[in-house]
Amino acid sequence: MKSLIFAAIKRGVYSQEMKTKSKTPILGHLSLALSLFLLVFAAQAKSKFCGMPAGGIYTRTAVPDDMPIALTFDDGPMRAHTPRVLDALAEHGIRATFFVSGHKIHRRSWHLIARMAKEGHALANHSWTHDTRMAIRQGTPEFHLQWLYAEIYLTQIKVDLALIAQDDADYTRLERYVFRDFYGKQPRNIQVKKAPHIYKRHEEIMQENGYAPGQHPVKLHWFRPPGGSPYLNPAKFPSADNCLFNDALAQADVRVALWHHSTRDSVPTIVSVEEKRHYAKLAAGAAQKHGGVILAHDRLIGRPLIALVKALVPLRDRLIVMDAPDSFSAPAADPAPPATEAAPSPTPHTDTPPHTAHTRDKTQR
Numbered sequence: 001m002k003s004l005i006f007a008a009i010k011r012g013v014y015s016q017e018m019k020t021k022s023k024t025p026i027l028g029h030l031s032l033a034l035s036l037f038l039l040v041f042a043a044q045a046k047s048k049f050c051g052m053p054a055g056g057i058y059t060r061t062a063v064p065d066d067m068p069i070a071l072t073f074d075d076g077p078m079r080a081h082t083p084r085v086l087d088a089l090a091e092h093g094i095r096a097t098f099f100v101s102g103h104k105i106h107r108r109s110w111h112l113i114a115r116m117a118k119e120g121h122a123l124a125n126h127s128w129t130h131d132t133r134m135a136i137r138q139g140t141p142e143f144h145l146q147w148l149y150a151e152i153y154l155t156q157i158k159v160d161l162a163l164i165a166q167d168d169a170d171y172t173r174l175e176r177y178v179f180r181d182f183y184g185k186q187p188r189n190i191q192v193k194k195a196p197h198i199y200k201r202h203e204e205i206m207q208e209n210g211y212a213p214g215q216h217p218v219k220l221h222w223f224r225p226p227g228g229s230p231y232l233n234p235a236k237f238p239s240a241d242n243c244l245f246n247d248a249l250a251q252a253d254v255r256v257a258l259w260h261h262s263t264r265d266s267v268p269t270i271v272s273v274e275e276k277r278h279y280a281k282l283a284a285g286a287a288q289k290h291g292g293v294i295l296a297h298d299r300l301i302g303r304p305l306i307a308l309v310k311a312l313v314p315l316r317d318r319l320i321v322m323d324a325p326d327s328f329s330a331p332a333a334d335p336a337p338p339a340t341e342a343a344p345s346p347t348p349h350t351d352t353p354p355h356t357a358h359t360r361d362k363t364q365r
């Protein structure tokens with residue numbers, strides 16, 4: 001039954017059924033019964049998180065002790081901060097995964113994406129606009145699916161352009177051509193109607209550069225929803241919207257990546273350098289004990305960043321980068337390659353069930 005209703009949502013009839021007003025008492029009762037049934041179903045769907053894509057990281061609980069460790073940085077690229085993060089990682093031979101936001105990749109920051117890839121870090125997707133409420137439906141289900149898909153795929157396109165560009169002038173030329181409809185006009189916004197034109201021009205550019213349709217210099221396999229929503233606060237989001245969100249992720253072929261240990265560097269009340277250093281070391285210590293994903297942001301610079309990176313140096317053999325869809329589907333069968341190797345390579349894994357959803361620390365983003 002759940003799949004029937006989900007199919008109805010995908011076809012866009014769910015809202016119409018809910019809005020139907022009957023003109024006869026019998027039909028009125030039927031309508032009421034249907035509404036009640038759908039409400040009951042919605043409550044069930046909320047608790048079961050319908051259609052949640054398999055293989056993602058939704059929780060920090062139940063981390064097996066032999067899980068690998070991944071250091072991740074969100075919200076970049078940032079011209080003032082990211083170079084300092086990259087310098088610290090290079091100095092200590094640590095590789096990380098950068099969850100980048102599409103609207104932050106432009107002619108003055110594209111080279112940071114190229115540098116991340118060149119220095120052996122993994123690239124991952126943190127959406128185009130960084131809208132923490134993107135799971136809440138806008139317009140019809142069809143429109144919302146297209147909008148969410150654009151949030152994910154336009155970020156992949158920006159990364160592609162940054163990785164094929166030869167220099168500043170070349171990047172600017174590529175961006176002006178592919179994002180013709182966006183260029184200079186509120187690049188933070190998504191214009192859903194124009195997105196298909198961008199996809200087409202991107203495909204042309206990629207083919208000119210020797211890539212087959214659908215092929216990328218680096219495929220962004222992992223997606224971290226801004227603010228962790230709706231997975232951290234499922235009750236705040238309508239269950240039908242959560243279903244649509246999961247559907248969009250499946251369409252874009254990305255896996256959800258929340259985190260297990262936070263450096264708490266985005267908690268507004270933690271301001272002093274000493275406090276930040278303390279929490280950074282605490283996150284590294286928890287990762288040492290349990291393995292799992294460490295969350296930091298490109299803003300974490302200076303002594304707290306150095307403390308975090310230095311704490312991970314003895315754990316380098318357990319560090320992986322999230323460059324493959326199965327990076328975290330199971331504990332590593334073999335040790336991960338040393339972090340100083342030039343090119344990242346996927347770690348072999350065996351199949352185990354994905355993690356289940358749990359509530360997380362709401363202050364961590």
Ligand SMILES: [Zn+2]
Nearest residue numbers: 074075226227
């Ligand atoms: Zn973020």
